[in-house]
Amino acid sequence: MGMIHKFSLNGINIVVDVNSGAVHVVDNEAYDLLDYYKEKSIDEIIDILKDKYSKEKIIEAYNEMKELEKEELLYSDDEYEHHPSFVNRKPVVKALCLHVAHDCNLKCKYCFASQGDFGGERKLMSYEVGKKALDFLIENSGNRRNLEVDFFGGEPLMNWDVVKKLVEYGNERAKEKNKNFRFTITTNGVLLDDEKIEYINKNMHNVVLSLDGRKKVHDDMRPTLNNKGSYDLIVPKFKKLVENRSKDKYYYVRGTFTRENLDFSKDVLHFADLGFDITSVEPVVDSEDNPYALREEDIPKIFEEYEKLAVEYVNRKLRGDKFTFFHFSIDLNQGPCVIKRLTGCGAGSEYMAVTPEGDLYPCHQFVGNEDFKLGNLFDENLVISRDLQLKFQNAHVYAKEECRKCWAKFYCSGGCHANAYNFNNDILKPYELGCQMQKKRIECALMIKAKLMLEGSEDD
Numbered sequence: 001m002g003m004i005h006k007f008s009l010n011g012i013n014i015v016v017d018v019n020s021g022a023v024h025v026v027d028n029e030a031y032d033l034l035d036y037y038k039e040k041s042i043d044e045i046i047d048i049l050k051d052k053y054s055k056e057k058i059i060e061a062y063n064e065m066k067e068l069e070k071e072e073l074l075y076s077d078d079e080y081e082h083h084p085s086f087v088n089r090k091p092v093v094k095a096l097c098l099h100v101a102h103d104c105n106l107k108c109k110y111c112f113a114s115q116g117d118f119g120g121e122r123k124l125m126s127y128e129v130g131k132k133a134l135d136f137l138i139e140n141s142g143n144r145r146n147l148e149v150d151f152f153g154g155e156p157l158m159n160w161d162v163v164k165k166l167v168e169y170g171n172e173r174a175k176e177k178n179k180n181f182r183f184t185i186t187t188n189g190v191l192l193d194d195e196k197i198e199y200i201n202k203n204m205h206n207v208v209l210s211l212d213g214r215k216k217v218h219d220d221m222r223p224t225l226n227n228k229g230s231y232d233l234i235v236p237k238f239k240k241l242v243e244n245r246s247k248d249k250y251y252y253v254r255g256t257f258t259r260e261n262l263d264f265s266k267d268v269l270h271f272a273d274l275g276f277d278i279t280s281v282e283p284v285v286d287s288e289d290n291p292y293a294l295r296e297e298d299i300p301k302i303f304e305e306y307e308k309l310a311v312e313y314v315n316r317k318l319r320g321d322k323f324t325f326f327h328f329s330i331d332l333n334q335g336p337c338v339i340k341r342l343t344g345c346g347a348g349s350e351y352m353a354v355t356p357e358g359d360l361y362p363c364h365q366f367v368g369n370e371d372f373k374l375g376n377l378f379d380e381n382l383v384i385s386r387d388l389q390l391k392f393q394n395a396h397v398y399a400k401e402e403c404r405k406c407w408a409k410f411y412c413s414g415g416c417h418a419n420a421y422n423f424n425n426d427i428l429k430p431y432e433l434g435c436q437m438q439k440k441r442i443e444c445a446l447m448i449k450a451k452l453m454l455e456g457s458e459d460d
Contacts, residue, residue: 002075005407006034009447010311012454015074016446018407021332022073025450029053029061037065038075091346091393092142096133097353097364100125100162101154105190106230108222110258110284110292120368124159125356130166132377133354138177140384147174150184152353152364157191167203184208186254188222189234197241206250209238213255213267213281220260221292235274242276252278252326258292259284262301265309272316272323280326283437285419294433303440310444314451330411330445344413348374348392360384362392365418392417395427402430408439 003018006026013031015024026034032052036045046058053061068074103122104111137147149170151163163185170181182205189209200207211234212218219229238253245251253276257264264281271279283302286293294302309325316323345351348362355367358377366372374385397403397414406412415438419431 002077003405003407004034004075006031007443009307009443010314010451012447012450014443014446014450016407017068017074017076018410019078020073020076021410022068022076023332023446023450024068024073025454027061029057030065033058033061033065037062091349092144093137093140093350093352094144094146095148095150095346095351096137097150097152097351098125098130098133098166099153099353099355099364099367100130100151100156100166101158102356103158104154104188105158106155106188106222106224110221110256110286110290123356125162125354127162127165127169129354129356129358129377130162131169132358134166134170134173134181136377136382138173138179141179145178146180146182148182148184148351150186152186155188155190156185157187157196160191160196164199182206186210188230189237190224190230192234192237192241194240197237197244201241201245201249204249206252207241207245209241209251209253209276211235211238211253211255211271213257213261213264214270217261217267218255221256221258239275250278252276252280255279255281256284257281259294259298260292262298263305265305265312268309268325269312272321277322278324278326283434285416285422285431285434287423296433299433299436302437306437306440306444310448313444314448317448317452318455327441328445328448330442330449332449344396344417347417348372349389362388363418365416366421392427400428400430402435406435406439408435408442411442412438 004015005018006013006015008014008031013026013028015026015031015034016022017024029049032049033045036048040048042059042062045062046055049058065074101124102120103124134149137149141147149166151166156163167181167183170183173179174181183203184206185200185204186208187210189211210222211231212221215229215231218231222230224230224233242251253271255264255267255271257267261267268279268281271281283294284292288295310328313323313325313328345363347366351363352374353361353364353367354377355361359367360374360376361367361369361372362374372388374388375382395414395417397406397409400414403409403414412435415430415434417427419434420427420429423431
């Protein structure tokens with residue numbers, strides 16, 4: 001069953017053919033005609049639109065749409081649900097999130113990890129647990145060569161010696177087994193110093209730097225343990241790290257916006273002005289009991305901010321700016337890429353989180369919820385809970401009623417399982433507010449892509 005989605009943004013009319021992934025920039029005649037194209041005859045459409053457009057223009061637009069439909073670039077069928085590479089996929093574990101520190105030296109107001117300890121006791125991961133986790137990843141990775149390991153917390157720099165020993169151990173084991181570990185570290189920057197910066201830049205394939213935006217925004221949300229702001233302490237360190245990072249390695253600055261800074265486009269642009277080229281600013285996810293949580297009534301303002309940011313983003317790109325906002329980068333390739341996107345983030349099947357005690361969970365956001373414990377690394381003859389693994393493996397867009405009929409399903413992967421569970425108690429029922437924001441970001445990303453192509457400056 002064919003499906004299209006159309007929208008106007010920044011002076012461009014865009015029509016997305018959902019199943020083929022084709023994106024069309026159309027004139028006003030075609031844009032309005034598509035409201036009636038499937039239900040009405042050409043004569044009826046001429047009659048409806050005669051006060052707006054000439055008969056010739058309407059017929060011309062109609063024939064163009066007919067041609068696109070014939071070429072299967074409009075109202076095309078969904079060929080992915082029964083595609084052999086989707087039906088027969090055999091996921092292997094390819095990524096681990098190592099909770100090397102259930103402790104933190106900041107007390108961010110929105111933290112789901114309850115100041116780093118995930119509601120349990122403060123604890124650092126031992127070298128033994130970390131080794132066991134890396135061995136587990138190698139053993140369960142099948143033929144996959146590149147394996148991802150994220151050092152996470154709390155604040156992973158609070159367990160720095162163990163991080164370094166695990167990198168060394170991982171690299172040795174990888175060599176023996178013809179694997180390659182790609183390490184990432186996520187840090188709030190408080191404990192960064194020259195030695196750590198140099199080590200991270202040499203050994204970490206990616207680094208995620210937590211910063212929430214402008215000084216006041218950041219300091220309000222991310223105070224130190226003695227209630228001082230952390231912005232002035234960390235920004236110079238982040239700048240130093242980024243300046244000394246080689247071009248073949250990745251980094252991004254990651255922030256969270258809340259109800260306190262609904263004008264978050266200013267925070268994203270603040271990052272760009274600080275010289276941070278790659279940024280991601282995510283909406284906070286929390287229940288409405290919290291004063292900073294986002295609500296349905298905030299959506300129009302949030303949409304306005306995304307649109308404002310998208311327009312400025314295009315202008316900067318056209319000036320040759322390297323600045324990249326993670327949510328505005330979009331992959332328009334279908335084929336094998338879609339199969340990957342349909343299956344989502346891989347939490348619980350391809351990706352798992354490991355606690356300091358060696359417990360395995362589908363991802364960091366499920367840590368501490370015993371119902372989702374997949375096993376423990378020290379279990380004799382460890383067998384991952386296959387029921388849970390299958391539950392997550394099968395939580396793809398075709399298993400979610402809301403996703404099946406959604407135009408964005410091939411871009412969004414069905415949303416975050418943890419958000420679905422936390423709001424709806426069911427990983428198959430997406431978090432509605434998250435869906436709305438995601439769809440708006442995708443529209444902005446498509447507009448940016450179209451605008452850059454029209455202006456002859458296609459970038460990434």
